[in-house]
Amino acid sequence: MAINLETPKKFRPLIGNAHQVAMNMLRPISRQYDAAEHSYPHELDMLAAMIDGMSDSGASEGAGASAGAKVEKTVDGATRNGTNMASALSIMEMCWGDVGMLLSMPRQGLGNSAIAAVANPEQRERFAGVWAAMAITEPEVGSDSANIATTAHKDGDEYILNGEKIFVTCGERADHVVVWATLDKSLGRAAIKSFVVAKGTPGMVVERLEHKLGIRASDTATLRFTDCRVPAANLLGSPEIDTKQGFGGAMTTFDNTRPLVAAMAVGCARASLDLTRDLLSQAGVTIDYDAPAQNQSAAAATFLALEADWESAYLLTLQAAWKADNRQPNSMHASMAKAKAGRVGSAVTLGCVELCGTLGYGESELLEKWARDSKILDIFEGTQQIQLLIIARRVLGLTSAQLK
């Protein structure tokens, strides 16, 4: 026990490797797949195989989003630096390379996180090695995910799914999709369950792919389910509708995934800061950490303010991951990390474009791309406003009925 916020020593090789991958694999193809939206970066297959190899050897400590809530052995009751932190740190590096590519990483989908968080041991075994996308949002339901309209009806040993899901990251490329559906809309959030649906299941079709502001290397799909029959054993967690337990089960996924999305914003923003620092330095502007900001050039002072906000987001993200690793309640801290990183991701990437002028705005550098990529990170897995609601309710001790 002793306060220390430096990156854990045992994860430094992982961070170093991820950084090398980001630098030498992702960055060189980053612009290419931004321009060629919807074309699959086949380079990622090789990379995914490499990451799987590292996972099997135990060297990676969970390099992708699939880490979730893996059981970690404890060392003499001391603090743990586990898979949540390892994932956050490696995702930061990968997103320093390219956010869209990280989101397209085979077998590292957000659905994998959900499986890791709520699946029973049998399911965890059965779904090991799948690539699972996550389907929650619907045309009429965004942040109020308790109101989803996709239905699941039990029929013998199967559930029959009906409904439309939008904004499904990797919805086309993934081989499985974790779908949220309600067993009985009248029973509210307690009746919402998640189902693992294998690609090719009759009744499930990919309707279209979105054209987007950023993360264009990542496919964002609309899926339609029409009398789609799923084995009952593919329902994650308990099939009982426990109105007392409510949304807890499904929502715990967010406690693990929000710090990871925060990590994406932190990584993307650091790419902008690193390049901008370099470009400013070439222009003769160096950042002095000892001199008062207002005594330095306006560019340096602006940079210092952006970097300070970035550092705050970075540490909040590590804190949320650390709490998850140590089984401390982290719901509020996950939201703090997500809210701060989301807004900082935008402020930093947009600020760096401004600092670098037309060099930042033009496509010759990647700064303009990062300013487009970062925006989604303040939206998916819970918008800025949803995070503030969660934080405010916790701090003020108010229910969702009191603080709407």
Add this chain to the structure above:
Amino acid sequence: MGSTKTTTQGATMRGNTDRFGVPASDKSDLTGFAVGALRQLSNVQLLDRWGVRESVEKLVARATSTGFSTAMTAQRTVRSFTRGGTNATGQRSALAQSRGVFDLTPTEDEQMLVEVATQFADEVLRPDAAARNETCDTSEEAIAGAHEIGLHLLGVPESLGGVSDERASVASVLVLEALARGDMGQAIAVMSSGAVATALSLWGTQEQQQTYLSTLTADDPATASLALSEAAVLFDPALPATQARTTSEGYVLNGAKALVPRGLDADFFVVGALLDGQARLFVVEASAEGLSVEAEPAMGVRAAGTARLRLDGVEVGEHSLLGSAEDYRECVRLARLAWCALAVGTSQAVLEYVTEYVKTRVAFGEPVAHRQSVAFMVADMALELEGMRLMTYSAAAKVAQGKDASREIALARKLCADKAMRIGLDGVQLLGGHGFVKEHPVERWYRDLRAVAVMEGGVMI
């Protein structure tokens, strides 16, 4: 021991102060002069008619709130020092060892210390905060209480009469945070000597430790203050206007330091001055010829008893030079980090206070906390404060391990300066008109939190 010296208190006109903040380009015309004459006349009549001239003048002497220029002298006893020891390197605290693990759990010792400091802040500092804001000082009881706990000796190794066997930077930020949650001004006052004790422990020679540090670790400890700020626009502590010149006997110092905590009470100071183009630290005894202090109250942290320190040809011996030029730079950083810790503590006080307030204040039939526009301001406070806290701890842990924390400290200072002021500002806003009146403490916290971006020195970890 002890010699008597003269302390001058009161307002002195300088810079733009005799123009009441009117820019130099803005000239009075004939009407203006006539209005000014009328004002002076009415002052005389009103004060005499109400019979309050005497009390007004006393007030002015302590706090420069109006355009009066008054000086008064006070006799007080200043400690003298017995030199001893050699010029050899002094004793140092061991560096904290890192296990290379990310951890946000304080040690058991730190947790106990925070508990004690929190209780002290709740029971002694917080109840007296409003009164001390008016009197511009901190009670003997508060200072004695902090000394009894040993808060001023956190940075002093056990072998020198202190309380830590290793570098206690993390403990120091935790304590400053806990104290400032009670009251920032008094927190500075009770930790002022501690800043100097830490500096002497980190950089002092045997002689400096034996001569000066021993007076701070004594049962009836001396008072000391770390004077780095100066009253100048765009002040950079790396280039103080205060000058040190080498003489055959030692050094001669000329200049003035601004907003020095407990300046009127200090037995000695550690002063920043430029020597051969480099900023350095000097130990200066309060009894030195040519040294004078006067009260210099500010917008906030008034309980810290801030004062202007003047050095007019003050001669000090060779033994007065403390540490190297790099040590001076480190001193500036460690002071900034201490201000971050203070910002975290006072911001926490704001958050707790407004949380309670918005949940009980009813408008339009329900608590105002039920409105997103209010609730989101509280959420913003909470998350920005958490970031401030983490950045402060992160830097302190690096300092404790002897690592270069200049980047982390600069970023923590920037974030704390911006977000703490925002928290102070929103704290007043959330109480509406009630936030603006002194019935509630938020207006004081607003004034205190402005200090974070501005102050150099005074406290240190």
